[in-house]
Amino acid sequence: MSTHTSDKHLLYKIAKAYYQDELTQHDIARRFGLSRVKVSRLLEQARQEGIVKITVVPPPGTFADLERQLEARFGLLEAVVVAPARYDRANVVRELGQAAADCLMRCLKGREILTMSWGTTLRATVDALPSRNWPHMTVVQMAGGLGRPEAEVYGSDLTRRAAQALGARSRMIPAPGIVASKLARDALLADTHIAETLAMAARADVALVGLGALTPDSVVLQVSSLLTEEQINELKALGMVGDIALRCYDAYGRPIRHEVNERIIALELEQIKRIPRVIGVAGGTGKYESIRAALRGGLINVLVTDDRTAARLLSEPNSHRTER
């Protein structure tokens, strides 16, 4: 087993020829009178024995390693961590939006179906979208809106603007996200256009979602006209820590069974999970529990967040392995 000097010597010569001179293994074999397979094995050995060292230099001012740890820990396709200049909500949201837009654009080619929910973070994302001309792309709304006043943030508007920026077709849900009764919901779902839109969202290639949390400014909590104080407390009692597109989940990212679900017009969590790429964008104070839950439950497979939240997620001693 102990390797003689002259062995190392040969390993060195071959490694040098391969990695520096960029000869092919075939050429090296010919020159040194070895078989190509043997050269392959010797190179393998050279790497093993540390004769060949490959270093990847981390670019400064970046959180690539944090990202890698998140990816590994939560089984993500990708994690993107940004370092906001300041940690006030407005700035964090803006920077998250920029990063999410970059990340999204990188994986779009111009022919896929993108479905998205809405919220302040996604608004920032849409604001950061560059302009494209992708007539073969479709942007589909994932959840009903929340009425007039906040239409710019909580309705079809984001979907429309995203589609416009990308030069894509759009598909909106002309209905509220939460209605008064199951009956009303069923009536709306009977509408061909709405049903088809949801069906299309369900087979999207990419989803872009914000992760709601139980902060005072939470969307879900604010819809007091349709959700009573009592119902909100029931949801909390059932372990709710956050929502994606109005669908509430518990600390393990499991859907919460509650009557309110029957009054919601949006993709279900299970449907979202089935989308190949679900980009979750969330960060700043108060989002931690919700993000952790979404990661645990495998509700998203790409996460865009800030460095503090990222560090906090990794400080957890041992989180459940995701199921994705």
Next chain:
Amino acid sequence: MSTHTSDKHLLYKIAKAYYQDELTQHDIARRFGLSRVKVSRLLEQARQEGIVKITVVPPPGTFADLERQLEARFGLLEAVVVAPARYDRANVVRELGQAAADCLMRCLKGREILTMSWGTTLRATVDALPSRNWPHMTVVQMAGGLGRPEAEVYGSDLTRRAAQALGARSRMIPAPGIVASKLARDALLADTHIAETLAMAARADVALVGLGALTPDSVVLQVSSLLTEEQINELKALGMVGDIALRCYDAYGRPIRHEVNERIIALELEQIKRIPRVIGVAGGTGKYESIRAALRGGLINVLVTDDRTAARLLSEPNSHRTER
């Protein structure tokens, strides 16, 4: 053209995934939502930009870089440089022999034709050969011998012993290397066995040769019984600096045209040149000119020598590029 930070960031992530996590480019593409081709190109870029650094660590106590320079400068398939413990002729020769044997064994598989000349250095090489059992190999003598007295070094003996060590068949030339007249030479060449042996040597896969020089102990010079003082002076006047298998060459490795060639029984330089792998072994004081010439003329394509001679060969400002 100027590379933005976030570009480098992506390069880093991908390089890390490829070189550290050993994911395939295909997997990386899938994860990051890129095409495989793009990943390939990004990795290329990462190497270019120095984000990926590949170092090959030189094993200590070795002359790998000297070897590489020799290879590059003289267009060799391989150079082997040894550092003799002491520089007395006996020791240099012993160490050269060891190295040559290693180098030879490395490129033999057991089914080829090996042709060899003779001399003190080759004797050391044969002494260092390990024992094998290669019935499909043939060892062929390349040049006639030099008579009784020094038979052990200057005749068929080396070929026989090499074949024996390797368990190979052997093919000897039962004739002197230099005869008295062209007539005598022609008569010997008419012998079927001798002719066939030379023909076989000519199509050998590997040749093992010593490089003769004009040192006082030179073989060629010592054959005074057949070479007159005058003839030797003629050869020198024609520029002779050394010989391979009794075939003399000038400072550029070109064969010397002289009557003595017609009285020699050995492969010609042109024939030797055509052998795919010609391992030249020589080193120590006095061999420099001869080695340089053989290299210049492309007479050999593998060189085994000592570190001092190697350094001297490289100190030459600008030698002719070899023709091989």
Next chain:
DNA sequence: ACCCAAAATGAACAAATGTTCACCCTCGAA
């Protein structure tokens, strides 16, 4: 000498990687 277990080998196959080329953006000028 002979035999055997363990390691090494390379041919054939499978996978991964690199390259080419036709096409499609994007952007800037008319």
Next chain:
DNA sequence: TTCGAGGGTGAACATTTGTTCATTTTGGGT
């Protein structure tokens, strides 16, 4: 707006690399 140059893109192809497995070789024990 149209046009065209220049750069980027990925499908298809070519090359390179890795792996498996039947066979050979080696080294050590009789």
